[in-house]
Amino acid sequence: MTHFPILTMESAPERSKPALKQLEAGFGMIPNIAGVMASSPVLINSLVGLFGNVHGGSFTEPQVQTVLLTDAVTNECAWAVAFHTALGLKAGLDPADVEAIRERRLPKDGKHAALSLLAKTLIEKRGRLDDRDIDQFVAAGFGKDLALEVIAIVAASTITNYTGSVTRIPLEAPFQAHAWPA
CATH class of the missing domain: 1.20.1290.10 (AhpD-like)
Known part of the structure; x- marks a missing residue:
């Protein structure tokens, strides 16, 4: 089985850290899924940007x-x-x-x-x-x-x-x- 590391604020790439900080502020923790995604700044930043729009949209x-x-x-x-x-x-x-x-x-x-x-x-x-x-x-x-x-x-x-x-x-x-x- 391939292992994907769950990164922390300390171990994540610099470009992933702002997204992790935003998620930590919103959830009070960094969910494991975000820790895994953090190894790809493109993925974690795409997620955070899209979710920001989704949660600020028209739906409750x-x-x-x-x-x-x-x-x-x-x-x-x-x-x-x-x-x-x-x-x-x-x-x-x-x-x-x-x-x-x-x-x-x-x-x-x-x-x-x-x-x-x-x-x-x-x-x-x-x-x-x-x-x-x-x-x-x-x-x-x-x-x-x-x-x-x-x-x-x-x-x-x-x-x-x-x-x-x-x-x-x-x-x-x-x-x-x-x-x-x-």
Whole structure:
């Protein structure tokens, strides 16, 4: 098995340190995924820039976490499922909706269900949505422009999902309670 080191603020390349500082300020820690990504300043800086835009966008934090958790489950990244389960619950997602997503079902909240379905469909169809996919999303009360914003969230989560799957990083203690599959 190939080992990918989890870098720290001290061991990371200089160009990765500002991104790590930003993540540490936001999470109160440097997540293992960020420590692994830090060995590539291009990757860690791309992630931080994209996530900054995603979390400053049109969706509420529970809506963003709905998409991120759906993506993690759809991409089968155990680390990201546990991480976004914790963040989703912290953001106020209904625990039953979180469990539904973890079990590959739609949340009962209509808007969250529409977001989850669109995210899952984007991944499964590799972006080749049809009119029906968009119409369902719009029928839930979202504008077509927000379907494009979901693409940005999916892109951001793809970075973490793929990194987590390629590197098989260990799950931190604070997220162990949300290990997946449960």
